[in-house]
Amino acid sequence: xxxxxxxxxxRAGLIRRGWxxxxxxxxxxxxxxxxxxxxxxxxxxxxxxxxxxxxxxLEVFMHASDLRAGDREHV
Amino acid sequence: xxxxxxxxxIHERAEATYRPRANRIGLWLFLASETFLFSAxxxxxxxxxxxxxxxxxxxxxxxxxTLLLLLSSISAYxxxxxxxxxxxxxxxxxxxxxxxxxxxxxxxxxxxxxxALTYFPASTIYGSAFFMLIGxxxxxxxxxxxxxxxxxxxxxxGHYGPDDHWPVEGVVKYWHFVDLMWVAIxxxxxxxxxx
Numbered sequence: 001x002x003x004x005x006x007x008x009x010x011r012a013g014l015i016r017r018g019w020x021x022x023x024x025x026x027x028x029x030x031x032x033x034x035x036x037x038x039x040x041x042x043x044x045x046x047x048x049x050x051x052x053x054x055x056x057x058l059e060v061f062m063h064a065s066d067l068r069a070g071d072r073e074h075v
Numbered sequence: 076x077x078x079x080x081x082x083x084x085i086h087e088r089a090e091a092t093y094r095p096r097a098n099r100i101g102l103w104l105f106l107a108s109e110t111f112l113f114s115a116x117x118x119x120x121x122x123x124x125x126x127x128x129x130x131x132x133x134x135x136x137x138x139x140x141t142l143l144l145l146l147s148s149i150s151a152y153x154x155x156x157x158x159x160x161x162x163x164x165x166x167x168x169x170x171x172x173x174x175x176x177x178x179x180x181x182x183x184x185x186x187x188x189x190x191a192l193t194y195f196p197a198s199t200i201y202g203s204a205f206f207m208l209i210g211x212x213x214x215x216x217x218x219x220x221x222x223x224x225x226x227x228x229x230x231x232x233g234h235y236g237p238d239d240h241w242p243v244e245g246v247v248k249y250w251h252f253v254d255l256m257w258v259a260i261x262x263x264x265x266x267x268x269x270x
Contacts, residue, residue, distance in 0.1 A: 022149040036266035053258045061251040
């Protein structure tokens, strides 16, 4: 049962997906920091980073799309 | 195969079918209410001091704290995936890793508090926003660690399995939520004011 969840991801696929997401979040965080220290008044420039990081966490780590999926099994 | 049709059996089947979904929706509603709480505190920072920030913020430590929470998120995710695939050893190991990383985060926050009190005490405008927001978040990290510890202990006693791990899912989701809030708090307190 657990193998069927989140589309076609098996266990190895789920783990790989998690690591790729974590790597993406780390890169976005470092870019965010560089933008903040190199640009004056960086507020607007930082908002896309917050949205992208938040979206990744919601979708991959918190499985937000399961809310739309109704009775589908989780993880 | 005979299907039992007593009221109790029907109730049990309905419970098994709908309970996880109801739990999940309940948790999301709770997290939504928490988001409003954090939003109020985050907006208060801009109300009281705009995007100004003191020069003496420890940027290196804040970046390290961010990366610690990020690492704890991947270990929490691996713990949830492990129990869903009945790998109890990995589940325990990853939960323990998450707890340790959470504790390290709290130690870092303690160091940050100590430094920050020197440069902008809680009685200053920025200080009040800073300590309230970081303190609120640290309290959530602490409660997350406690919840993770309870789940880890129950897991050690043989609870949970591939078809029955809602408490693990719930606490891991809460942990990711704490990480999600930090994604907004970190730039709010450390980056929006620029270098």
